[in-house]
Amino acid sequence: MASRAAVSALVASALPLRASAGEPQPAHHGKPAAPGEDELLDPDDARHLLLRTGFAPAASDVMPYVGLTRGEAVDRVLDTKRGVALTPLPAWTAEALPTRAERAALTPDQRRDADRLRGQHYDELRAWWLREMLVTPSPLTERMTLFWHNHFTSGQDKVSEPQLMANQNALLRSEALGNFGAMLHALAKDPAMLLYLDGASNRKGKPNENFAREVMELFTMGEGQYTQRDVTEAARAYTGWGVDPDTQHYVWRSEQHDGGEKTVLGKSGTFDGDEVLDILLQAPQTARFVSARLWREFVSPTPDEAQIEPVAEQFRASGYDIRAGMRALLLTPAFWDEDNRGVLVSSPVEFVVGTVRRFNVSYGDTMPFARTAASLGENLFYPPNVKGWPGGTAWINSSTLLARKQFVEQLFRATEAARPPKRGAMTKAAAAMPPPRNPPMAQGGMHFDLDGWLSRFGVSADATPGLSAQLQMQHAVLPLAPVDAIAAGSNASAYLEALLMDPVYQLK
Structure with a gap:
């Protein structure tokens, strides 16, 4: 772990780390971790659980979890799961x-217009998903949908029709906390996936190995767990799966399927694609690989093999019930360990959505939020490559850290736009004018009721918070104590803004 000085120095290189245990910390950061699902949650435990399994929680979200046991709290989070979005598409x-014939009949100008419209629709789809994340009563569902979107990667660069990605998003949400095996089988025949990994062009005599390789390396077992022969043989099994050029739906073409004998992972038979997927699911390494991916997303960057193994065993024994796997993961001692708090970097989407949800920010259009996330490196439905976004410290560099701070500045401009200026700062003419009916709002129609948010700490924006209020504010917005010094005598508005500008605000 790094010292405060080291963390502050790393701000320049845009790589925040947690503070040293040897530095002065608020009392809640020193509480020793204790294993067992019967341990009771204090407010910081509750915030930790909700921050990791959703987006940054508002204070009203936290209190119902205080006093529950770990097991009860985890079950309550898992019980919020949804199978469909709340927001209409x-x-x-x-x-x-358009059918194949309709596409062929387009003039060059019409084709350019159609391309522009598809790009516009992709932007609208991104804005729609951001709105769903902001309003959902189940942040865990959207976090899991986002996780699977990065696990089963598909994207705009090879899937031209945004309807297909919208359908895939609905599929991911329906099984986000459902069954991994069912999701794997469904995704393998999903038109967006078939187009993205060239499965639609895989046919007898001319097998395309892209999907066969990626389903082993990225979706199930991981690198080094299969041979090139396994890939070649599996590709033959997936032949015949295609996409109808008129409807863009999955279609089975038996005449293009290779029905000969194949050998995959030491098993031989006249396998079809579904049977090969079942072979991959039977491999114990699949449960380990997926559990390790979940660990890096929800626990820490470095998996603890000793604690992952029982999680993987429970996941596999449950028939790949994702809810069962997540419950086992969230009840590991490592998840609750103080040393694993503040060690993960919030993704751009988590940062934007979490900030808006945490501070109960009102807003209008969500398109600016989607564009902000894209500018920070997470353009939904457009991952950088087949491996998806690498995440972790890759989210942070000098450019993206600056852009994150600019978003915080936008938040406080939204506050300033909505709050009347101090009377003493107004001219006599301005003081005589009635207040505007509709005060100006920041980009995206944001409005942050700063005084309302601060009122729970017994301070107003212009008042200087005492030590107790400062610590309460720290606990409410940071997973660890801040690493940068805050100017003495700062009023509550400046103090809160300094907390959000601290590198620790990027952590979870």
Whole structure:
């Protein structure tokens, strides 16, 4: 672990780390971790659970979890799961796609217009998903959907029709906390996946190995767990799976399927694609690999093999019930260990959505939020490559850290736009004018009721918070004590802004 000085120095290189245990910390950061699901949650434990399994929680979200046991709290979070989105999709997602003949009949100008419209629809789809994350009663569902979007990677660069990605997003959400095996089988035949990994062009005599390789390396077992022969043989099994050029739906073409004998992971038979997927699911390494991916997402960057193994065993024994696997993961001692708090970097989407949810920010259009996340490196439905976003410290560099701070500045401009200036700072003419009916709002129509948020600490924006209020504010917004000094005598508004500008605010 790094010292405060080291963390502060790393701000320049945009790589925040947690503070040293040897530095002065608020009392809640020194509480020793204790194993067992019967341990009771204090407010910091509750915030930790909700921060890791969702987006940054508001104070009203935290208190119902205080006093529950770890087991009760984890079950309550898991019980919030949803299978469908709360927010209606854009109307165009229900429209029929142009047929092959209709596409061929387009003039060059019409084709350019169609391309622009598809790009616009992708932007609208991103804004729709951001809104769903902001309003969902189940942040865990959206976090898991986001996780699977990065695990089963598909994207705009090879999937031209945004309707297909909207359908895949719905599929990921339906099984986000459902069954991994069912999701794997469904994703393998999903039109967006078939197009993204060239499965639609995989046919007898001319097998395309892209999907066969990635399903082993990225979706199930991981690198080094299979041979090139396994890939070649599996690719033959997936032949015949395609996408109808008119409807863009999955289609089975038996005449293009290789029905000969294959050998995959030491097992031989006239396998089809579903049977090969079952072979991958039977491999114990699949449960280990997926559990390790979940560990890096929810616990720490470095998996503890001793604690992952029982999680993987429970995951596999449950028939790949994702809820059962997540429950085992969230009840590991490592999840609750103080040393594993503040060691993960919030993704751009988590940072934006978490900030808006935590401070109960009102807003209008969510398109600016989607664009902010994209500018920070997470352009939804457009991952950088087949491996998805690497995450972790890769989210932070000098450019993205500056952009995150600029988003915080936007938040406080939204506050200033909505709050009347001090009377003494106004001219006589301005003082005589009635207040505007609709005060100006920041980008995206943001409005942050700063005084309302601070009122729970017994201070107003212009008042100087005492030590107790300062510590309460720290606990509410940071997973660890701040590493940068805050100017003495700062008023509550400046103090809160300094906390959000601290590198620790990027951590969870």
